[in-house]
Amino acid sequence: MASSSTSVVVSNKEKENKNTKKVTLKSSDGESFEVDESVAMESQTIKHIIEDGHYSSLALSLSVKTTMASSSTSVVVSNKEKENKNTKKVTLKSSDGESFEVDESVAMESQTIKHIIEDGCANNEIPLPNVTSGILSRVIEYCKKHKEAAGESEPSVTSYTSNSTTNPLTEWDTEFVKVDQNTLFDLILAANYLDIKGLLDLTCKTVADMMKGKTPQEIRETFHIKNDYTPEEEAEVRKENQWAFE
Amino acid sequence: MEEESYGSSERSSTSSEESAPYSTDNSSHATNPKNSEEEEEESSSSDDYPSKRRKLGPIVEEEDRISTLPDSILLTILSSLCAKDAVRTGVLSKRWAYLWTFVPSLRFTDYYFRHAADRANFVDNVLLLHRASKLTNFSVEVEYNPELKPRVDLWVRFATTAKVDQLSLLLSSCFYKLPQHLYANEFVSELNFRACEIKPNGLVRWSSLKRLCLWNLALHQDVLNKVLLGSPRLEFLELRNCDKFNRLDIVSESLKKLVMDSYDEDYPLELEIVAPKIESLEIIGDFYGMKKCQIKNASALVEVRVDFVIRMEYEDEEQEEDHYKNCENVVRELFESLNQVKKLIVGRWCLKVLSIMSVKHLSSPVLNCKCLTMKTSMEKWDLPGIASLLQNSPYVETLVIDIIFSNHDLEFLDRIYDEVNHWKSKEVYFKSLLQCLKTVKIFGFGERFHTKDVFILVVEFLLKNAKVLEKMVITEPWVMQNGIHNMQLKFLQVSQKLLSFPRISPHAVVIFPF
Numbered sequence: 001m002a003s004s005s006t007s008v009v010v011s012n013k014e015k016e017n018k019n020t021k022k023v024t025l026k027s028s029d030g031e032s033f034e035v036d037e038s039v040a041m042e043s044q045t046i047k048h049i050i051e052d053g054h055y056s057s058l059a060l061s062l063s064v065k066t067t068m069a070s071s072s073t074s075v076v077v078s079n080k081e082k083e084n085k086n087t088k089k090v091t092l093k094s095s096d097g098e099s100f101e102v103d104e105s106v107a108m109e110s111q112t113i114k115h116i117i118e119d120g121c122a123n124n125e126i127p128l129p130n131v132t133s134g135i136l137s138r139v140i141e142y143c144k145k146h147k148e149a150a151g152e153s154e155p156s157v158t159s160y161t162s163n164s165t166t167n168p169l170t171e172w173d174t175e176f177v178k179v180d181q182n183t184l185f186d187l188i189l190a191a192n193y194l195d196i197k198g199l200l201d202l203t204c205k206t207v208a209d210m211m212k213g214k215t216p217q218e219i220r221e222t223f224h225i226k227n228d229y230t231p232e233e234e235a236e237v238r239k240e241n242q243w244a245f246e
Numbered sequence: 247m248e249e250e251s252y253g254s255s256e257r258s259s260t261s262s263e264e265s266a267p268y269s270t271d272n273s274s275h276a277t278n279p280k281n282s283e284e285e286e287e288e289s290s291s292s293d294d295y296p297s298k299r300r301k302l303g304p305i306v307e308e309e310d311r312i313s314t315l316p317d318s319i320l321l322t323i324l325s326s327l328c329a330k331d332a333v334r335t336g337v338l339s340k341r342w343a344y345l346w347t348f349v350p351s352l353r354f355t356d357y358y359f360r361h362a363a364d365r366a367n368f369v370d371n372v373l374l375l376h377r378a379s380k381l382t383n384f385s386v387e388v389e390y391n392p393e394l395k396p397r398v399d400l401w402v403r404f405a406t407t408a409k410v411d412q413l414s415l416l417l418s419s420c421f422y423k424l425p426q427h428l429y430a431n432e433f434v435s436e437l438n439f440r441a442c443e444i445k446p447n448g449l450v451r452w453s454s455l456k457r458l459c460l461w462n463l464a465l466h467q468d469v470l471n472k473v474l475l476g477s478p479r480l481e482f483l484e485l486r487n488c489d490k491f492n493r494l495d496i497v498s499e500s501l502k503k504l505v506m507d508s509y510d511e512d513y514p515l516e517l518e519i520v521a522p523k524i525e526s527l528e529i530i531g532d533f534y535g536m537k538k539c540q541i542k543n544a545s546a547l548v549e550v551r552v553d554f555v556i557r558m559e560y561e562d563e564e565q566e567e568d569h570y571k572n573c574e575n576v577v578r579e580l581f582e583s584l585n586q587v588k589k590l591i592v593g594r595w596c597l598k599v600l601s602i603m604s605v606k607h608l609s610s611p612v613l614n615c616k617c618l619t620m621k622t623s624m625e626k627w628d629l630p631g632i633a634s635l636l637q638n639s640p641y642v643e644t645l646v647i648d649i650i651f652s653n654h655d656l657e658f659l660d661r662i663y664d665e666v667n668h669w670k671s672k673e674v675y676f677k678s679l680l681q682c683l684k685t686v687k688i689f690g691f692g693e694r695f696h697t698k699d700v701f702i703l704v705v706e707f708l709l710k711n712a713k714v715l716e717k718m719v720i721t722e723p724w725v726m727q728n729g730i731h732n733m734q735l736k737f738l739q740v741s742q743k744l745l746s747f748p749r750i751s752p753h754a755v756v757i758f759p760f
Contacts, residue, residue: 004709011390020635029484038616048333056615083308107693112728156441181311182309182311184313185311185312188315189315189319192316192318200319200322204319204322204323204326205323205326207323208323208324208325208326208327210324211327211335212327212331213331214331215334216334216337216338219335219338220338220339223310223311223313224308224309224310224311224341225312225313225338225339226310226339227337227339228341229339229340234337235339237336237339239369239412241333241334241336241337242716243367243368243371244333244334244336244368244371245332245334246364
């Protein structure tokens with residue numbers, strides 16, 4: 001199964017929560033997923049590595065890409081997470097009825113959710129009628145990643161190093177917004193509703209970049225904006241705004 | 247065409263198709279958004295006339311989602327655009343007609359207009375129509391001449407009336423004298439001035455100012471004093487290519503980060519920083535003469551970047567040697583005040599000075615840093631410096647080596663010292679080192695370096711002596727992304743050689759992310 005083109009690093013880190021032993025899985029394109037050891041052991045491959053000993057840091061080759069890894073771990077996580085009562089969790093329910101259990105700290109990246117929790121109104125589940133499950137899962141992904149990056153204990157390599165012009169989080173963000181227009185707008189609306197400044201800024205900037213330097217007609221095409229001016233109105237508008245087009 | 251990439255498979259399920267059949271080549275691409283083909287033909291024949299002339303029958307209505315977004319979000323989007331692009335959205339459709347006039351961010355920073363007069367006219371027109379009562383950002387980048395003074399004064403007045411948060415005047419070729427009313431402003435939190443004349447008649451009162459960047463302008467000590475005194479919340483100060491001073495005392499109770507970038511004057515610079523809360527310091531760029539650089543009370547200092555060069559004209563090797571004697575003192579004194587810093591970035595020139603100090607057996611101060619970054623060209627004259635830094639940083643946990651290009655060779659040292667033997671002799675003292683080193687990251691290991699003996703020597707050494715090493719990552723992102731085949735092969739060969747070196751740490755992993 002070993003393929004030299006990919007590498008996955010498994011390392012054992014005991015974080016603040018000393019009750020559950022955690023394990024970090026890193027996919028080939030650099031994304032880390034921290035999961036409980038018990039959860040990771042759902043994979044026999046990983047289980048054997050852990051059981052065989054020296055696993056403070058291990059490299060193994062798996063031909064697994066990020067999406068695959070995340071889908072398998074998320075399935076596993078949802079099975080096991082109910083047993084783990086140590087980290088405070090909160091359940092978010094999407095408009096189409098799907099429930100997502102996340103760490104409270106991650107959910108609080110959303111100011112809206114933060115206020116709900118602080119006001120003491122989050123008993124069982126927090127319903128989010130304006131967000132579908134597909135979008136909610138992406139938003140959670142964003143919040144997790146940014147929460148993780150904020151809490152990095154290892155001093156991060158800043159953009160000072162000449163060869164890495166962007167820090168890893170910026171690269172992740174760039175990949176995150178490589179989605180179709182519909183998803184992008186859904187993310188914008190979700191970020192607005194949930195009041196997640198970072199995500200709103202990121203998605204809005206992405207849309208702005210799609211508009212930069214384009215002529216109005218090109219912008220209309222990109223976003224399917226219907227020109228509702230009559231030919232006369234348009235001529236008038238053009239004349240009035242002529243100074244902007246010189 | 248851009249549409250293709252926007253998950254067309256999702257689209258086809260939501261879009262409603264009209265009954266009229268399409269031409270055969272379209273029907274085979276069932277998921278292809280039909281609009282794109284229409285508009286492709288439209289745009290080639292006309293420039294801005296709407297796609298009302300339909301050549302292929304009724305169009306599938308692609309949803310115009312952007313226009314359905316609430317105003318506040320659209321304004322956030324427009325805020326990222328430069329003023330020219332923002333203004334042009336006014337012609338998109340009725341919904342967009344006067345939206346831009348409420349945009350809280352006005353950036354006149356693109357290079358669209360060739361003549362300064364045109365740029366000035368454009369700014370004037372925008373300000374006439376602009377309706378937002380509050381500005382978050384007002385930035386102008388223009389080539390200045392004294393004739394523009396009255397207009398620029400008006401723009402500044404416009405911005406301050408709108409209680410602007412961030413004001414940037416980035417000018418060039420001539421100096422613009424800031425209007426006096428600007429020195430007393432309680433709303434502004436960020437100021438960026440380039441080629442401006444700062445001469446307050448009275449006191450400066452910038453009670454909300456947090457960030458200040460001054461580029462290419464004359465700075466007098468008394469003006470700097472007024473500014474620092476009048477900015478009790480100042481957290482970030484950047485001075486780039488400023489002149490007309492030989493000695494600078496930077497005194498601030500609130501300052502958290504200082505960037506000192508380049509200096510070009512007749513007399514060597516004396517810099518003294520008194521900022522008890524300062525956390526981050528950067529001394530970068532070219533200094534045509536530096537006599538002293540000291541930080542008093544650096545107890546809060548966490549992160550420092552010393553990536554500068556003290557330049558001097560010298561004609562022969564003797565002058566070069568003298569020049570470096572002075573530099574040694576400056577660097578030593580500087581490093582002495584950095585001994586508590588946790589994260590240190592050392593540039594290539596400073597590393598070379600440390601090399602010289604090392605071969606002359608001059609002592610270097612001990613550092614307590616946990617994360618050390620070295621910028622080096624991995625040439626022979628970096629070796630003693632690297633050795634010296636490692637020797638003086640016993641607590642370092644993360645080491646980052648950034649390999650860069652350098653054509654800076656210290657020829658006068660060649661005839662006196664043998665750097666490799668120097669390294670080997672130091673190895674005796676290295677036994678007690680690297681006790682804490684856990685992570686090593688090496689960037690820029692490119693084609694030119696794979697044969698470099700220095701690089702291999704250093705890696706071998708690290709693997710042999712870092713007892714608790716967990717991870718060593720060696721990357722060359724540029725080569726890997728561009729996939730130049732024989733480079734990749736050489737990379738592989740060297741990486742295999744490196745992997746074969748003995749490691750003292752049982753858990754160490756060497757990773758070459760491809």
